[in-house]
Amino acid sequence: MQGPTDPLSDAARLSVAPMIDWTDRHCRFFHRQMSARALLYSEMVTAPALVRGGARHLLDFDPAESPVALQLGGADPRELAEAARMAEDAGYDEVNLNLGCPSDRVQSGRFGAVLMQKPALVAECLSEMVAAVRLPVTAKCRIGVDVQDPEDVLPAFLEAVRAAGVQRVIIHARKAWLSGLSPKENRDIPPLDYPLVREMKRRFPEMHLSINGGVQTLEEAEAHLAAGMDGVMIGRAAYQRPADILLAADQRIFGETAPAITARDVAERMRPYIARHLEAGGSLHQVTRHMLGLFAGQTGARGWRRVLSEGAVRPGAGLEVLEAALERVPASGDGILEARSS
Known part of the structure; x- marks a missing residue:
């Protein structure tokens, strides 16, 4: 059973991950030349920077990038709601809450992966965002943090997210270690648990769940979709080898019949x-x-x-x-x- 329909549920079958210092507006325009259908994500923009810092230039993008989502970082429900309204006014197609980044800077702001330890606060943040905009509100999380048992934590976390009115979630299939590992190490060292993420799709069939982490090829993305996932998000491989991932994506993932460009x-x-x-x-x-x-x-x-x-x-x-x-x-x-x- 597939997840619910929203304007971007089909585009979310394949998405390019938000990556700090990489997926800026120039990168997204470049990626859009290779795939008209894949969903593109901004770098993470913090709600305080937008709401208190007046950094509206961080919202700049070319309409040709669409469908494009803005990823927000933050932990204040009202501030996130205001930032979501700003994203809607700027013309974004989706607003996403970062619940997976383990960097020291993000931890010092008490958001990102830290929030997986506070599901009630996450639910409040997402509820305020959902109430503030007509756009789809989504979340990106890990399977757990530190010593949490993902098999216990992740289902409860998804229940809290769903109760807040969010139906589309991207799950990075690794834990985040908030101490002892650098952000780079957190992308590679914690083992991937694809079976757990697939089990979440079986347990939450009405939700649209995308899998993220370690996907290196379009063939692997197709295998995840064939195994029942609603979507696949690809990060570094799409940036470092964009033609490998995106040039044939519209044909192979979305069923387009026009020949792929070179x-x-x-x-x-x-x-x-x-x-x-x-x-x-x-x-x-x-x-x-x-x-x-x-x-x-x-x-x-x-x-x-x-x-x-x-x-x-x-x-x-x-x-x-x-x-x-x-x-x-x-x-x-x-x-x-x-x-x-x-």
């Missing part, structure tokens, strides 16, 4: 966007730093990365750097995965 097509599609960004006073590097992995696995990938990474940071760098980088990738191999050693 990595070279994507680079060409980025030209007008980059030109506008440069004309507005932006730097080439701000955009192209997200494009380094476009040709990962293809002949010429190393040259593409080198030309972009070295050339884009030079003062006055423009589209000629992109052109020079494209010259390192044989036209005959675009869109085809070739020499993995390149």
Whole structure:
């Protein structure tokens, strides 16, 4: 049985995870050139920064990024509700509450993964957000934190989230260790427990549950969907090897029949966007730093990365750097995965 229908439930079959310093608006525009259907997430933006800090520029995005969700961090129900209203006014399609980040900065603010120890507060936060907006309100969590037993904690946590009016949840299939592990180690060291997340889907059939953590290929995403999950969220693999994950996603995950475009097509599609960004006073590097992995696995990938990474940071760098980088990738191999050693 599938979860409930909301405007983004289909898009959530495949999503790109919110990643601090990575999934900014330039990255999302780039990813959108590869998939028209996948759901994209912003970096986490804290509710205090929006509500008390006046950092409305953090909400900037191009409408072409849609469907796009804003991920919020925070622990004050009223503040989160106000931030959610700001997200709705800005035109986002969804607002998501971060309940899984274990970083020291997030812990010091008493939000993120820390909130998994406070399900009543989580329910209050989500209830206020749901009441404040018409957008879908979702949550992203871990299976537990520290010494918690996920088999006990996760079902109770999902019950609290559901009672707050949230029907769509992304579950990172690892524990978060709030002390003893760095954020990077928390992405790799705690073991993945995919069976537990799949069991949650069986126990909460009416909820739309996406699985996250360790998914490296589109084949793995398809396997999770075939096993009964409503959605799959992919993080680092989608950023580091975007063509591998996103170029064929619309056909394989969403059933589109139009032929997939090539990595070279994507680079060409980025030209007008980059030109506008440069004309507005932006730097080439701000955009192209997200494009380094476009040709990962293809002949010429190393040259593409080198030309972009070295050339884009030079003062006055423009589209000629992109052109020079494209010259390192044989036209005959675009869109085809070739020499993995390149």
